[in-house]
Amino acid sequence: MNGPPTLASERVTRRFPSRGGRGGDTDGVLAVDGVSVELHRGETLALVGESGSGKSTLGRLLVGLERPDAGEIRFEGRALGELDREEKRRFRRRVQMVFQDPYGSLNPRITVGAMLREVLRVHGLARGRAAGARIDALLERVGLDAGAAVRYPHAFSGGQRQRIGIARALAVEPHLLIADEPVSALDVSVQAKILDLLLRLQRDLGLGYLFISHDLAVVRVVADRVAVMKAGRVVETGPADDLFGAPREGYTKALFAAVPRLPQPT
Amino acid sequence: MSAGGAADAGRPAPSAAGAGPDGPLLRVRDLGVSFAGPHGEQLRAVDGVSFDLAAGEALGLVGESGCGKSLTALSLVRLVDEPPARTAPGSSVRYRGEELVGAPPSRLRRVRGAEIGFVFQEPMTSLNPVKRVGYQVAEPLIAHEGLSRAAARDRARELLARVELPDPERALRAYPHELSGGMRQRALIAMAIACGPSILVADEPTTALDVTVQAQILELLARLRRETGMALLLISHDLAVVGEVADRVAVMYAGQIVERGPAAELFRAPSHPYTEGLLRAVPSIERRDRRLAVIPGRVPAPGSWPAACRFHPRCPYAWERCATEAPPEAALDEEGGRHSRCWLVAEPARRAGHGYVEVGG
Numbered sequence: 373m374n375g376p377p378t379l380a381s382e383r384v385t386r387r388f389p390s391r392g393g394r395g396g397d398t399d400g401v402l403a404v405d406g407v408s409v410e411l412h413r414g415e416t417l418a419l420v421g422e423s424g425s426g427k428s429t430l431g432r433l434l435v436g437l438e439r440p441d442a443g444e445i446r447f448e449g450r451a452l453g454e455l456d457r458e459e460k461r462r463f464r465r466r467v468q469m470v471f472q473d474p475y476g477s478l479n480p481r482i483t484v485g486a487m488l489r490e491v492l493r494v495h496g497l498a499r500g501r502a503a504g505a506r507i508d509a510l511l512e513r514v515g516l517d518a519g520a521a522v523r524y525p526h527a528f529s530g531g532q533r534q535r536i537g538i539a540r541a542l543a544v545e546p547h548l549l550i551a552d553e554p555v556s557a558l559d560v561s562v563q564a565k566i567l568d569l570l571l572r573l574q575r576d577l578g579l580g581y582l583f584i585s586h587d588l589a590v591v592r593v594v595a596d597r598v599a600v601m602k603a604g605r606v607v608e609t610g611p612a613d614d615l616f617g618a619p620r621e622g623y624t625k626a627l628f629a630a631v632p633r634l635p636q637p638t
Numbered sequence: 639m640s641a642g643g644a645a646d647a648g649r650p651a652p653s654a655a656g657a658g659p660d661g662p663l664l665r666v667r668d669l670g671v672s673f674a675g676p677h678g679e680q681l682r683a684v685d686g687v688s689f690d691l692a693a694g695e696a697l698g699l700v701g702e703s704g705c706g707k708s709l710t711a712l713s714l715v716r717l718v719d720e721p722p723a724r725t726a727p728g729s730s731v732r733y734r735g736e737e738l739v740g741a742p743p744s745r746l747r748r749v750r751g752a753e754i755g756f757v758f759q760e761p762m763t764s765l766n767p768v769k770r771v772g773y774q775v776a777e778p779l780i781a782h783e784g785l786s787r788a789a790a791r792d793r794a795r796e797l798l799a800r801v802e803l804p805d806p807e808r809a810l811r812a813y814p815h816e817l818s819g820g821m822r823q824r825a826l827i828a829m830a831i832a833c834g835p836s837i838l839v840a841d842e843p844t845t846a847l848d849v850t851v852q853a854q855i856l857e858l859l860a861r862l863r864r865e866t867g868m869a870l871l872l873i874s875h876d877l878a879v880v881g882e883v884a885d886r887v888a889v890m891y892a893g894q895i896v897e898r899g900p901a902a903e904l905f906r907a908p909s910h911p912y913t914e915g916l917l918r919a920v921p922s923i924e925r926r927d928r929r930l931a932v933i934p935g936r937v938p939a940p941g942s943w944p945a946a947c948r949f950h951p952r953c954p955y956a957w958e959r960c961a962t963e964a965p966p967e968a969a970l971d972e973e974g975g976r977h978s979r980c981w982l983v984a985e986p987a988r989r990a991g992h993g994y995v996e997v998g999g
Binding site: 559588 | 702703848849850852853856875876877878879881882901902905906915916917919920921922923924925926928930931932933936937997
């Protein structure tokens with residue numbers, strides 16, 4: 373992808389204090405160890421790896437939910453720490469997060485419409501009647517009917533809740549979505565529909581994705597580029613077709629080999 | 639999984655050893671299970687489920703959340719509380735010819751501990767967190783085989799070695815939380831096979847595990863089957879996992895088995911439209927250009943199953959008959975044991991010109 377990245381990590385490191393009981397290990401655990409990635413609009417970088425590889429922590433660093441101990445996160449070329457008030461607001465609008473379990477991040481006491489209205493208000497995007505029209509358009513964009521606005525989160529299925537989580541992220545007109553295992557909790561037929569939605573949104577809105585997933589077959593569907601993480605480091609990265617076609621690193625090969633192959637229907 | 643050959647030497651032929659005078663090792667007919675709904679009404683969750691499990695065979699039970707696959711497995715030996723669950727009149731589960739539906743609790747406990755072993759998805763919830771692993775593996779041996787404490791401990795150590803726990807002596811003394819997810823699942827498998835069951839029921843045994851650990855656990859299960867000749871009932875939402883392990887597959891939808899048959903044939907040429915949609919909705923690591931099928935609508939909850947064919951509101955091939963008459967389970971061939979619960983078996987020409995919408999299409 374040409375041009376400067378919208379968001380990038382430069383040799384970021386994040387260390388967590390080690391959990392009690394291990395003893396002796398005063399340095400803690402290096403969750404992310406000097407990782408550099410670049411995210412561009414219109415493109416999907418998939419971050420794959422097993423649990424504990426640091427992929428979720430890198431996602432949280434990129435969206436500003438965690439601060440690096442070393443290295444920089446740069447938004448449109450500027451280090452997050454150097455952004456002024458106005459630039460910070462812009463960063464929070466342009467980079468949004470989608471979680472595995474949207475239910476955990478939805479307030480059960482307010483309707484979907486009220487939640488979206490609040491997002492629009494906080495970011496100063498729309499109020500009153502204009503907000504209502506925006507909300508209808510958002511719900512339609514993610515494949516929910518307008519009646520969803522007056523319902524509470526518990527009234528929705530897992531797939532519908534993920535659509536609500538995506539609508540909330542889209543409300544502020546982001547350029548990038550950091551999606552951490554967005555389809556992992558879903559049944560396969562629902563998963564296909566959410567992947568369909570994400571691909572459609574990318575095509576229509578030019579969104580860039582950081583798609584964090586342990587599921588390599590799902591990654592194969594969405595990724596333009598892939599970064600394979602192990603123990604806090606990126607061990608291999610490249611265009612998806614090259615990486616899936618001919619992985620170079622032993623770890624990547626082992627990871628791919630472990631994926632069960634579905635006999636293909638004719 | 640090929641039949642015969644040196645590699646399968648330890649495994650009884652499916653039709654011979656272990657089968658009682660009445661045929662297969664496990665014979666399930668018309669199993670129905672209901673439970674009390676929020677307003678006290680009985681909701682049917684498993685409906686008319688029939689299948690056989692031969693000695694040494696691996697049967698995969700697949701379907702999405704809420705289709706009734708776990709409840710089916712648990713109900714085989716009444717592992718769900720009755721009430722709230724209720725086994726429907728006319729249900730039959732025969733193990734080596736012996737009827738288990740209505741069998742006394744003491745007999746079922748014995749079957750559960752010694753004849754049919756269970757492994758569940760989350761080993762942390764199946765293991766007692768305050769008891770050492772060694773005690774938990776040894777316990778069924780003391781209870782069911784009358785071993786002394788010392789003998790049971792020796793056997794437990796052997797079993798932990800057998801499931802390839804790297805340091806069995808240490809694992810004996812460990813509490814469950816001191817083991818990794820994969821090691822806990824191995825410990826649970828050791829418990830399940832402690833008394834040498836002839837059937838292992840594994841409900842989503844690798845779902846919570848990383849893919850490399852999953853591959854190791856699947857390999858372990860395959861080796862144990864080869865060595866002991868035990869049959870496997872594998873319940874999973876993951877079609878690829880089932881495809882790697884199972885000899886035969888049964889696909890469940892809305893409480894019923896909608897298609898069953900030999901795994902290779904069922905995967906290669908699915909007959910029931912739900913099976914087809916499900917298989918085509920699974921991404922493949924080998925092909926980026928694979929267009930995923932989109933099954934419209936949602937899996938209906940127990941209590942709101944559509945009339946006639948339960949899949950018809952979501953089916954791209956459905957016509958009037960599907961909404962008015964419930965299709966019977968129809969045989970697809972003479973000998974292979976392939977069945978589909980679909981009117982397309984009777985009217986295959988109805989397939990032409992229809993099909994699933996695809997992702998991005």
